Every structure is written in C-alpha cells, then in structure tokens.
Amino acid sequence: MPGPTPSRGRTGRPPRTSRAQILEAAWRLIDRDGWQKLTMRRLAAEAGAAPTTLYHHVRDRDDLLTQLLDDYAARVPRPELPEDPQERIVAAATAMHDSLAAWPWIVEVLTAGDFMGDSALWMVESIVQGAVDCGCTPEQAVDLYRSLWYYTAGEILVRAGTARRRAEREEREGREGNEGREGNEGDAASSGFSAYDESVRRRLAGSGLPHLSGLADRWPRLVTRETYPEGLRAFVDGLLSHARGAARNARGAPRNPRQG
Amino acid sequence: MPGPTPSRGRTGRPPRTSRAQILEAAWRLIDRDGWQKLTMRRLAAEAGAAPTTLYHHVRDRDDLLTQLLDDYAARVPRPELPEDPQERIVAAATAMHDSLAAWPWIVEVLTAGDFMGDSALWMVESIVQGAVDCGCTPEQAVDLYRSLWYYTAGEILVRAGTARRRAEREEREGREGNEGREGNEGDAASSGFSAYDESVRRRLAGSGLPHLSGLADRWPRLVTRETYPEGLRAFVDGLLSHARGAARNARGAPRNPRQG
DNA sequence: GAGACTTTCCGAACGCGTTCGAAAAGTAAC
DNA sequence: GTTACTTTTCGAACGCGTTCGGAAAGTCTC
Numbered sequence: 394m395p396g397p398t399p400s401r402g403r404t405g406r407p408p409r410t411s412r413a414q415i416l417e418a419a420w421r422l423i424d425r426d427g428w429q430k431l432t433m434r435r436l437a438a439e440a441g442a443a444p445t446t447l448y449h450h451v452r453d454r455d456d457l458l459t460q461l462l463d464d465y466a467a468r469v470p471r472p473e474l475p476e477d478p479q480e481r482i483v484a485a486a487t488a489m490h491d492s493l494a495a496w497p498w499i500v501e502v503l504t505a506g507d508f509m510g511d512s513a514l515w516m517v518e519s520i521v522q523g524a525v526d527c528g529c530t531p532e533q534a535v536d537l538y539r540s541l542w543y544y545t546a547g548e549i550l551v552r553a554g555t556a557r558r559r560a561e562r563e564e565r566e567g568r569e570g571n572e573g574r575e576g577n578e579g580d581a582a583s584s585g586f587s588a589y590d591e592s593v594r595r596r597l598a599g600s601g602l603p604h605l606s607g608l609a610d611r612w613p614r615l616v617t618r619e620t621y622p623e624g625l626r627a628f629v630d631g632l633l634s635h636a637r638g639a640a641r642n643a644r645g646a647p648r649n650p651r652q653g
Numbered sequence: 654m655p656g657p658t659p660s661r662g663r664t665g666r667p668p669r670t671s672r673a674q675i676l677e678a679a680w681r682l683i684d685r686d687g688w689q690k691l692t693m694r695r696l697a698a699e700a701g702a703a704p705t706t707l708y709h710h711v712r713d714r715d716d717l718l719t720q721l722l723d724d725y726a727a728r729v730p731r732p733e734l735p736e737d738p739q740e741r742i743v744a745a746a747t748a749m750h751d752s753l754a755a756w757p758w759i760v761e762v763l764t765a766g767d768f769m770g771d772s773a774l775w776m777v778e779s780i781v782q783g784a785v786d787c788g789c790t791p792e793q794a795v796d797l798y799r800s801l802w803y804y805t806a807g808e809i810l811v812r813a814g815t816a817r818r819r820a821e822r823e824e825r826e827g828r829e830g831n832e833g834r835e836g837n838e839g840d841a842a843s844s845g846f847s848a849y850d851e852s853v854r855r856r857l858a859g860s861g862l863p864h865l866s867g868l869a870d871r872w873p874r875l876v877t878r879e880t881y882p883e884g885l886r887a888f889v890d891g892l893l894s895h896a897r898g899a900a901r902n903a904r905g906a907p908r909n910p911r912q913g
Numbered sequence: 914g915a916g917a918c919t920t921t922c923c924g925a926a927c928g929c930g931t932t933c934g935a936a937a938a939g940t941a942a943c
Numbered sequence: 944g945t946t947a948c949t950t951t952t953c954g955a956a957c958g959c960g961t962t963c964g965g966a967a968a969g970t971c972t973c
Contacts, residue, residue, distance in 0.1 A: 404919050404971070405920025405921065405970075406919080406921040406922075406967065407921080432958080433959080445922075445961080445962085448961075453961075504814025511860070514857075514860050518860075518862035531867070535875040535878075536880045536883070540880065543884070547803035547804055547806040547807025550763075550807065551764055553764070596771065602775065602777075602778035604791075616799065618792075620800065627895040628891050630894070631886075631891025635886065663949090663950085666952075669951075693929080693930060694930085702953085705952075705953055706951075706953065708931075708932085
C-alpha cells in the first residue's frame with residue numbers, strides 16, 4: 394500500500410498503477426455500466442492492470458468500496474447548519490441519511506465502520522456538539538450520536554435491501570413467462586401490487602394475529618412510507634429528554650423520569 | 654421447490670433429498686465447524702448430495718439462511734409480555750433484538766425482508782398492538798414499528814459488522830509478525846487498545862473538530878458501550894409523544910408540539 | 914557492468930455461488 | 944415391454960474475490 398505520489402529518487406520497480414487511477418477507473422466503470430458490474434476483474438481491465446495487481450493498492454473489495462464512499466462524501470457540499478442545537482442535530486443526521494441513501498450499493502459497505510471516513514466526520518462532530526449544547530454530558534452525546542447512527546444505518550440498509558430484493562424478484566418474474574400478459578394474478582397486478590405483495594397479504598391475513606390481519610390489505614402501502622424525518626425528530630426528542638432526566642436524577646432525588 | 658412430504662403415488666423421479674434434511678445438515682455443520690464454514694458446497698457434502706442439487710430445494714443461499722433464521726426463531730420461547738402497552742412495546746422490541754443478536758451471521762440475512770418469518774410475526778403484532786393501545790392510529794402504529802425495526806436492525810448490523818471487522822483485523826495482525834511480542838505498539842496494546850484503535854485516536858485527535866478531538870482518547874470505550882435498552886426507551890417515548898401531538902393537531906388547533 | 918536490494922506486477926490456482934443442459938429414475942398410458 | 948411424461952439429480956462450466964510465489968524493473972553499492 395504505497396503512497397499516492399510516485400516520488401522519484403525511490404528504490405524498487407516504479408509503479409504503473411496508483412490508487413487514484415484505480416478509483417478513477419472505478420467511477421468510470423460505475424458511470425458506464427452500473428455499480429453491479431464493479432468487480433475486481435472488470436475494474437482491473439478498466440484500469441489496464443492484472444486483477445491481482447489491484448491488491449497492492451487496496452486491501453480488498455470492501456476497502457475499495459469504503460474509499461469510494463469517502464471519495465463521494467468528500468464531494469458532498471457541506472450544508473450550513475442551523476444555530477439551534479436540536480435543529481443542528483436533526484440537520485446533521487439528515488445530511489448523513491441523504492448522502493448515504495443515494496448509494497444503492499451502500500449495503501455492502503455500511504456495516505464496516507463505526508462512522509464514515511474523514512470526509513464525513515463533520516457530521517459526527519455536529520451531532521455531538523448539538524447534544525452537548527443541549528446539556529448532555531460527553532458520554533450522553535456520543536450515545537445519542539450512536540443511537541441516531543443505528544437508526545439511520547438501519548433505515549438505509551433495510552430499505553436498500555428491500556429494494557434490491559424487489560428488483561431481483563421482478564427481474565426473475567419478468568424473465569420466466571407472462572410477459573405482456575395480464576390478469577394472470579387477478580386484479581393484484583392491475584392495482585400496482587406484485588404477486589409477492591399478494592402472498593404477504595395472505596400470510597398476514599391468515600396469521601391469526603388480530604392487528605396484522607386487519608392491516609393485511611394496506612400493508613404494502615404502509616411499509617413503503619417514507620418516515621425517516623418524523624422518526625428522527627421523535628428519536629432526538631426522546632433521547633434529549635431522557636438525557637435531561639438522567640441529569641436531574643444524578644443531581645437530585647432518584648426519581649424515575651418515566652411518566653407512566 | 655417441492656413440498657416437504659414425498660407423498661407417494663406421485664410421478665417423477667423420487668426425491669432423495671428434502672428441505673428438512675438440508676436444514677438439518679446445515680445446523681449440524683454450523684454446530685460442528687462454525688457458521689463461517691457454511692458454504693453451499695460443504696453443505697451439499699454434509700447432506701450427501703451434489704452442490705447443484707441443493708438448488709432444487711432452496712432458491713439460493715440467502716433463501717437458505719432466511720429459512721434457518723425462521724427455523725431458529727420458531728424455537729425461541731415466546732416470553733410473557735407485560736400488560737402496560739408501552740412496556741409491551743419495549744419488551745417485544747427487546748425480544749426481537751435479543752433473538753437476532755445471538756446470530757453472528759445475521760448480517761447477510763437481515764436486510765432481506767421487512768420483518769422476519771412467520772415464527773416471529775407475534776413480535777410485530779405485539780408492537781403494533783401496544784402502539785394502538787397507546788392511542789396511535791393504525792398508520793402511526795405501523796410507522797412506530799418500522800422505526801423501532803430500523804433502530805434495532807441498525808444496531809445489530811453495525812455492531813455485528815464492527816465485531817466481524819475487528820476479528821478479521823486481529824487475525825490478520827496476529828498472522829503477520831509480532832506474536833508474543835509486546836511493547837511494539839507502545840502502551841496501546843498493554844492497555845487493551847489495538848493498533849487500529851490507536852490509529853482512530855490519532856485520526857480524531859488531528860481532525861480539527863473540537864468535540865471529537867477532546868473525546869479521542871475515550872473513543873474506543875465510548876463506542877463499544879451497550880446502550881440499546883436506553884435508546885429503545887427513549888425512542889418509544891419520543892414516538893408516542895409525537896403521535897399524541899399529531900393526534901392533538903388533527904383534532905384541534907395546529908399547534909407545534911415541539912417544546913423548543 | 915555485476916550483483917544486492919526493493920518494490921511492483923502478474924499468472925496460476927483455490928474455493929465460492931450459481932446456471933444450464935443432460936442424465937437418471939420413477940409413474941401412467943397403451 | 945415400449946413410449947411418453949414428470950421430477951430429481953448432477954457434471955461441466957462461468958465469473959467471482961482472493962492468496963501465493965515468483966518474474967520484472969527499477970535504484971544503490973561496488
């Protein structure tokens with residue numbers, strides 16, 4: 394894993410490939426053929442090197458993807474954050490969410506680290522800062538950041554995973570049979586529901602669980618709602634008020650802050 | 654994908670392998686060699702079949718893992734849930750979390766579906782029911798469930814991913830060089846910090862971000878804290894009070910429920 | 914120039930998940 | 944028994960990520 398600069402006057406065989414060139418080739422490949430085609434072998438061909446050569450500049454595929462993500466995060470313009478500390482937390486978390494949600498292949502990378510690369514540290518800082526300004530201790534502030542990160546990462550991972558499955562399913566169903574045909578699945582297809590949605594509906598309806606049965610028809614619509622912002626605000630409210638409660642308890646009487 | 658019963662009197666070549674046998678073999682393999690060794694080829698050998706034969710009983714590896722997870726969830730004893738609706742939500746979400754956290758290889762499966770298989774639907778039902786009993790509309794209840802699911806899945810995925818990376822890193826560092834040696838990394842090693850922790854510390858300390866710099870030393874300890882239960886309670890509190898606020902707004906004056 | 918040393922590059926190979934098409938092994942109809 | 948049909952099984956092969964050992968291509972020292 395050599396430095397980026399070939400820096401003359403050095404010993405050893407002069408490098409013909411650099412990390413920067415590899416990243417460039419990766420972006421080119423993604424833009425041209427889509428990220429699903431980004432394999433080590435294809436990337437090597439695009440970069441004009443043998444596949445195994447890549448491993449001298451990149452630890453493994455995950456490392457490459459992580460660097461690509463950081464590369465991307467560095468290009469995201471840093472928004473101006475509101476002054477109100479709570480709003481600042483919300484804005485920074487939203488920035489995290491929106492940067493990541495634009496990456497369909499995020500799933501393979503996101504579980505890697507505690508947070509993103511250097512280029513995105515300012516989001517972490519902003520959240521911690523906002524929490525401290527709201528009266529949190531440093532420990533509470535980091536816990537708050539982590540909780541928000543879990544929520545954010547989970548939302549993105551689950552939704553991206555669901556979308557990917559759906560795409561695969563549709564490709565599969567499209568490949569085998571009924572192309573152009575209609576009415577094969579009843580009115581499910583004509584109302585925008587897939588055969589899979591219908592099977593889920595049946596599963597819920599026959600589960601014997603009262604609430605889920607009652608919601609079976611509406612389920613496909615309910616689970617695709619976009620509720621990240623609302624959930625985020627609720628979470629921030631809850632976390633801050635719990636932190637305030639804990640601070641009160643630490644100072645004064647050990648009263649339970651839950652309002653039963 | 655034939656039914657589980659070979660059901661005599663049927664036409665076609667009689668099956669020599671069943672889905673149940675495959676799942677059995679998978680559990681045997683996991684118990685004996687660890688889940689990392691669960692590959693389709695090894696599993697086929699364990700089940701006494703050719704690798705390609707598996708694909709007649711299982712769509713693909715993800716499908717297999719999903720079935721294993723459901724198999725496992727069915728064995729988890731269903732706990733008695735508290736009567737108080739809010740506590741019921743917390744208990745059901747905790748049950749979700751704890752069942753999944755026991756699976757290290759959860760990462761490869763979890764992003765698959767909106768929720769788990771049939772065997773775990775009761776957890777979803779319990780959360781929705783608790784939310785409705787707290788005064789939520791059905792839509793709000795499902796939104797609440799989904800928010801909690803995102804938080805739960807994110808916590809597990811991120812933590813499992815971090816743990817996996819750490820294990821790989823340690824194996825890598827253990828393989829190459831300094832075995833049994835000490836003092837190579839300064840006092841970092843002797844104080845329980847890895848070389849990686851130290852590099853993170855340096856990154857934070859030199860980031861120019863005031864709060865993260867100040868927390869650099871404590872960072873490894875802060876990010877490994879187990880805070881799921883506290884975060885969960887805070888989230889439930891926040892979600893329910895926001896739902897109540899929305900209900901108030903829908904009925905009466907459009908007052909902003911945020912307490913500034 | 915000859916050799917040591919260092920760094921980069923790459924061909925061969927492994928095990929992986931998965932697809933495809935043909936072979937095998939039954940039942941049903943004649 | 945022969946033929947048709949159906950279902951299961953499997954060998955061959957593809958592209959994948961990755962490891963390993965050595966070849967290539969420079970600099971530095973005599």
